[in-house]
């Protein structure tokens with residue numbers, strides 16, 4: 001039986017292990033931290049899912065994620081993971097990337113309406129849509145139950161006989177002609193390895209051109225009038241993007257600036273508190289975009305992006321027997337069931 005070691009139990013490693021296990025492989029999944037840790041990219045209870053993207057290839061991928069991959073995961077885990085009722089709105093100045101988003105969704109025929117700001121204010125009275133002439137109303141969008149997905153996948157993998165070992169810090173991976181040796185607190189032998197190490201990716205796949213960037217996220221209370229039908233949203237500014245979404249438990253909005261970072265990036269090994277300045281800057285933008293502004297700030301947290309040029313994903317063979325899937329540019333949760341499937345299929349085909 002083919003044995004595959006998956007390094008990293010974030011959403012990408014879990015989805016890859018899920019597909020490998022369904023294909024019949026023996027899977028050993030290791031992570032340097034315990035389940036539920038908040039040091040990487042996949043913690044927290046919710047994420048946005050959407051069709052709207054600037055690149056039509058991602059719009060197409062998202063149609064498949066919504067029609068096939070997330071329903072498959074929901075059926076396997078036996079619970080609802082995608083909350084679609086809230087939709088999402090995309091807005092911003094005409095000189096920004098708005099037009100490219102509108103073109104991409106129209107080209108693919110995704111369920112997204114392009115409407116003027118007056119119509120958008122009628123549909124979503126909590127928003128001012130200040131500075132935006134046109135708005136995309138993405139009817140395929142919603143909120144993913146990210147925490148439930150992570151917990152459900154771990155349970156599913158355990159039931160399927162996948163060995164989950166943590167804490168297990170992988171020091172390096174040695175490729176041999178007939179397999180790989182994973183060096184950590186003990187040595188593991190496998191036929192292939194998949195590295196899904198998120199912001200730590202460069203340590204195990206030094207060739208990956210990625211920049212880890214610490215994100216600063218706030219949670220604001222929604223005034224009761226806004227708590228009902230409140231969509232996820234993305235403001236497409238000039239060289240800057242902000243986003244927000246309702247929380248799954250309700251009554252609050254999670255929002256942040258989508259930070260690409262600078263220079264070599266931030267060190268995920270260093271602990272850092274959420275930046276009050278960064279959160280204050282987000283709050284001042286929320287006051288522009290929401291009638292009456294947001295409610296009080298409830299809490300703050302940090303999270304890591306693993307950015308690649310152009311928000312691309314970097315996934316592929318980084319050794320004869322090592323596949324890396326770890327540069328996910330801050331928007332990979334919604335796509336992980338598909339990128340995990342692709343990683344699993346690439347390894348499985350080479351194994352045969």
Ligand SMILES: Cc1cc2nc3c(=O)[nH]c(=O)nc-3n(C[C@H](O)[C@H](O)[C@H](O)COP(=O)(O)OP(=O)(O)OC[C@H]3O[C@@H](n4cnc5c(N)ncnc54)[C@H](O)[C@@H]3O)c2cc1C
Pocket residue numbers: 007008009010011012013030031032033039040041042043046047048049168169170171196197198199200201203204215217256302303304305325326327328329330331332333334335
């Ligand atoms: C604030 C924030 C908001 C986001 N919002 C959205 C959104 O709305 N929609 C969306 O689709 N996406 C969103 N994303 C992006 C998405 O969450 C990430 O792209 C995704 O979680 C990346 O998962 P991952 O598995 O690649 O990395 P991670 O979750 O970081 O997992 C990597 C794992 O590898 C382990 N590891 C690393 N090195 C080693 C080693 N040497 N040995 C053992 N284990 C190791 C780590 O401990 C970690 O558990 C957001 C991200 C952030 C930070």
